[in-house]
Amino acid sequence: MVLELVGIRKSVGTEPWLHPMDLTLRESDVTVLLGATRAGKTSLMRIMAGLDAPSAGRVLADGKDVTGVPVRQRNIAMVYQQFINYPSMTVAQNIASPLRLRGERDVADKVVAMARALHIEDYLDRLPAELSGGQQQRVALARALIKDAPLMLLDEPLVNLDYKLREELREELGTMFAQQRATVVYATTEPGEALMLGGHVAVMDRGELLQYGPTLEVFERPASLRVARAFSDPPMNLLSAQVHAGCIQVGGVGELALPLETVPAAAMHGPVSLGLRATDLALEPQAHDCHVAGVVQLAEISGSFTYVHVQTAAGDLIAQVPGVRHHALGQAITVHFSSRRAFVFGADDALLWAPPRLGG
Template identity: 70%
Template sequence: MQLTLERIEQRAGAQAYLYPLDLTLVPRAVTVLLGATQAGKTTLMRVMAGLDAPAAGRVLADGQDVTGVPVRARNVAMVYQQFINYPSMTVYDNIASPLKLRKEQGIETRVNELAAKLHIEPFLKRLPAELSGGQQQRVALARALAKQAPLMLLDEPLVNLDYKLREELRDELTQLFANGESTVVYATTEPTEALLLGGHTA
């Protein structure tokens, strides 16, 4: 997907969170949003996803204006800083949930493939509360990847993990993104992380 932002602004009352911004994402590649905390990265990603409408400007997906299209009508996957999983579902069902919603074939194969890639195969029958923070974030990542959305947004997904886990998961994500299946936007405050993820920096 080629996502284009044209003169995007975001405000809350008189407070401007995003000034007129133009950005075109390279399709099927990684774009890193590098900036300090509260620099507007999350605000921008919420506009990209359709979670929030911009105060001004347009969002184009493959040339089509989707500015007013709600998130449920867009094929977007998003991973947050927090470990957001369905607490009453097993790890397997968490990962499978977007596939079941679309009534896809080969769900078990896809879930097992992602669980193997993210090293969470032993935990497929467990509930998220039984996992460590790093394991829970792997589940959230696997669920987002299972969706195979043309646009994947990752809002500082490793920020709440310790250094060793961050390094390990970052390497795994770099390998997963290398297949070029999705247009990926990755937000971070860390210049080193931006450099190691490669791709384009905004």
């Protein structure tokens, strides 16, 4: 299905929930709606589904205007953050329900195959109330996936699952989506999830559509500082800098010799912001050509990484370093980075320069 949003806008009273936007989803591909909580992702998906009507604009499905057509009259599949299952049906009956409504054959075999894919084959004879929250969410996912609808909408479907299962299902869902013909819309707050699913990404913030394009392309060349921060977890580090005589000068760091030949002449002087992702900062010199001294404000261990918060003369930084690292509060420390991994944003927050593409 080709889904087009034309001039879509949504207001509740005098408060704008979605600012005017146009968006054409790639057919039979995954589009990730990426943004923080209250970015407008759920509001946009409800309009796509026909659960809510836009305040202005049209929704086109394969060229047909379906604005205002209720969800029950559309062939779509949906999964929400909060699982929705039929409480009086077993897991097998829940998963089978879309197929039985269509009168399909070999329902039992298809149900078992889908249950295996989502690791719930041992629970097929149980009622939803006998399952954990994560297991119930997987039942809801199975029922949506087995429907094989031309449009599938998933609103943070893995948010209630434990970390290990989320990691497993992200990879498996990507494979399932590739095997199906559906146009998939997947909302998430996690940049890593968007990168893992691939496809295309629509970056949203406070009801605005900031950028849409191939996921890796948007990650590597964010159109603005707002996009870069939304597509970085933790948020992109920012250092205040000045462009002078073709060089970028950063307090506490010195001059960065970046190839700025492609930057418009009007932007070749005055204040800019230097953006550095946490994964591009290190606590050892290695092959890096820049460094800045600071003191440790906080060191927090998360999974297989340590996030070290450092106060420097150039600004506060967060470095994501592999392994478990122990740093005392107030400890003197030096943060290293490569100038070739720095983003440069102008006074208007527009991207002026981006690092070379990964692998390029």
